Amino acid sequence: MDSFSAALELLPRKYASALEPYAPYAPEELRLRVGRAPALLYEGREHRSAADKVEESDLKRILDKATGASLYNAAEAMRQGYYCTGALRIGICGKAVSGGIGFSGYSSLCIRLAHDCRGVCRETADKLMREGCPNTLIVSPPGGGKTTALRDLIRQLADGGVRVGVVDERGELSGGIFELGRCSDVISGLDKLSGALLLLRSMSPQIVAVDEISAPEDLRAIREISGCGVGILATVHARDEEDLRRRPAYQSLMKSGVFEQLLFIRQKNGIRSYEMRECP
Amino acid sequence: MRKMLGAAAILLGCFLSAWCRIRAGRRREAVLLLMRDSLTEFRRELTDRRGGMRDILTSLAGRNARRETGPFFDRICADMDELGEKSFSEIWRSGVAGELGMLGEEAVDTVGALGDSLGGSELALQCEALENAAHEMERLARKEREALPGERRMSFGLSLAAGAMLVIVLI
Numbered sequence: 001m002d003s004f005s006a007a008l009e010l011l012p013r014k015y016a017s018a019l020e021p022y023a024p025y026a027p028e029e030l031r032l033r034v035g036r037a038p039a040l041l042y043e044g045r046e047h048r049s050a051a052d053k054v055e056e057s058d059l060k061r062i063l064d065k066a067t068g069a070s071l072y073n074a075a076e077a078m079r080q081g082y083y084c085t086g087a088l089r090i091g092i093c094g095k096a097v098s099g100g101i102g103f104s105g106y107s108s109l110c111i112r113l114a115h116d117c118r119g120v121c122r123e124t125a126d127k128l129m130r131e132g133c134p135n136t137l138i139v140s141p142p143g144g145g146k147t148t149a150l151r152d153l154i155r156q157l158a159d160g161g162v163r164v165g166v167v168d169e170r171g172e173l174s175g176g177i178f179e180l181g182r183c184s185d186v187i188s189g190l191d192k193l194s195g196a197l198l199l200l201r202s203m204s205p206q207i208v209a210v211d212e213i214s215a216p217e218d219l220r221a222i223r224e225i226s227g228c229g230v231g232i233l234a235t236v237h238a239r240d241e242e243d244l245r246r247r248p249a250y251q252s253l254m255k256s257g258v259f260e261q262l263l264f265i266r267q268k269n270g271i272r273s274y275e276m277r278e279c280p
Numbered sequence: 281m282r283k284m285l286g287a288a289a290i291l292l293g294c295f296l297s298a299w300c301r302i303r304a305g306r307r308r309e310a311v312l313l314l315m316r317d318s319l320t321e322f323r324r325e326l327t328d329r330r331g332g333m334r335d336i337l338t339s340l341a342g343r344n345a346r347r348e349t350g351p352f353f354d355r356i357c358a359d360m361d362e363l364g365e366k367s368f369s370e371i372w373r374s375g376v377a378g379e380l381g382m383l384g385e386e387a388v389d390t391v392g393a394l395g396d397s398l399g400g401s402e403l404a405l406q407c408e409a410l411e412n413a414a415h416e417m418e419r420l421a422r423k424e425r426e427a428l429p430g431e432r433r434m435s436f437g438l439s440l441a442a443g444a445m446l447v448i449v450l451i
Contacts, residue, residue, distance in 0.1 A: 010364060011364065060369075061363070061364055061366065064368045067399075068333055068334050069334075069360070069398070070334075070399060071399060072330070072399075072401055072402065072406060075401065097402070102401030102402040103401060
């Protein structure tokens with residue numbers, strides 16, 4: 001089942017049937033906001049559907065379906081503001097309680113659909129393999145396709161014979177449905193540092209791949225891995241190099257010289273381009 | 281002779297109706313206590329094992345299989361397939377209304393209201409709601425037990441008096 005069909009399965013029938021005709025556009029996100037018709041993100045912008053307006057009770061039904069009415073088991077994910085299920089990542093907005101581990105009311109959901117874009121990073125993967133897998137940081141704004149690019153890079157490298165250890169903290173990279181290459185070893189359900197250390201001890205990877213480094217613990221994980229003689233593939237939120245340097249958390253990381261290459265993903269009219277640069 | 285038989289039948293009928301009412305009270309008390317135990321078990325499963333809602337309900341349905349609370353948990357488990365179309369709260373409430381009506385209005389309201397807390401993001405709130413509901417089941421069971429002797433006397437007395445009057449009027 002592709003991720004769009006998986007997303008439609010979560011929705012009440014009245015919305016699923018209204019959104020089904022949009023499948024050929026390969027939407028990247030479904031946006032459900034209380035009091036508005038569901039919208040789909042494709043070709044670089046949001047398109048409002050002709051479905052009924054969303055009510056708060058619909059959002060509750062969708063979350064109950066996604067979590068099997070067990071939202072209490074997703075407290076850690078909720079603190080990050082989203083919940084992952086298979087190839088879907090559900091961002092939640094509403095009235096947060098208990099420091100963000102719960103919501104007493106919902107106002108909008110963003111269902112992000114993971115895509116398996118095979119081959120988008122073939123050239124980058126070839127270059128990395130030629131250069132001995134230097135530490136590479138994938139940079140783009142939110143929704144820019146970092147995880148998709150990382151997934152493809154992992155697959156290309158792992159299929160090329162490189163042992164890639166993947167710390168898939170919330171199961172987003174493999175999504176339960178995506179193939180990550182023949183030489184990949186995936187550990188999920190652990191934070192980046194614990195997962196990486198476990199991989200280093202037990203799987204002797206040549207490269208460790210992690211998605212979305214943002215918290216101080218993630219940066220610590222990167223520093224720990226960098227001293228272990230393995231390559232690193234990671235992703236980060238930023239528009240460009242300037243943006244990256246502006247965030248205090250990343251300044252020290254950039255200064256430390258852990259990353260040798262930066263892969264920028266740019267998007268214009270819904271089309272993505274990839275630019276590799278040496279880290280200054 | 282026929283009149284005597286008729287009178288005996290009327291008295292027996294009144295006696296039986298009183299006996300059924302008493303039996304229903306006893307049954308309600310027993311089911312309230314079963315419900316209390318199930319809710320306590322529910323709370324334990326949530327805190328100790330932190331299982332998914334479906335797993336917890338399946339386990340409760342198994343444990344209650346031969347009890348009068350069994351059909352309720354069976355129904356909730358079966359209706360979990362409707363998640364998405366219905367919220368868990370709607371499924372829970374319709375299960376309570378459909379299968380636990382015998383517990384009386386107060387108990388139905390208490391157990392039904394649990395649906396608003398269960399399945400949410402805050403575990404502590406759910407545990408508290410389950411604990412409160414279990415206490416309420418115990419209180420209602422006690423109330424039922426304490427009311428039983430008086431109700432027994434009144435039911436038998438009223439039924440037999442009504443039967444006797446009917447016999448006198450008819451004979």
